[in-house]
Amino acid sequence: MIYRTNLQKWGSADDLxxxxxxxxxxxxxxxExxxxxPKESNFTEWANDxxxxxxxxxxxHKEICQFYKRVSQDAFWKKNVQCPKTLRTQWDDL
Known part of the structure; x- marks a missing residue:
């Protein structure tokens, strides 16, 4: 498990x-x-998302990875969806 000390953001080993x-x-x-x-991301926040x-x-988790792989192959979206938070926000529009 990964978490911030204030326990507001966390994720399981599979999330990480x-x-x-x-x-x-x-x-x-x-x-490409x-x-x-890129600089290493904040994996606590990413795992939380x-x-x-x-x-x-x-x-x-498999759906998330497969969808991000597909999104990251699109010329427009690969420049605009670079983290789980944005992926989650834009999921329905993608």
Whole structure:
């Protein structure tokens, strides 16, 4: 489990694993775009957003990863959806 000391943001080991995969895909996108590798993300926040997608939105970790992979292949969306929070916010529009 990963969490902030105030326990407002947290995620399970599976949430963290998913968040780390999303970040690795983000790094691939940056490389494809010819950009410098992004700074390491706040994995507590990312895992928390993944947890919310799973627990509140009813998505699975596999669905999240598959959807982000598809989104990150689109010329427009790969520049605009670079974190789980944005993925969650834009999910229905995507």
């Amino acid at each position: 694993k998913c968040a780390e995969w999303l970040f690795s895909r983000k790094c691939e996108v940056f490389k 775009l010819g950009l410098q590798e 993944v947890r919310l997608m799973v627990n509140q939105d009813g998505r699975t």
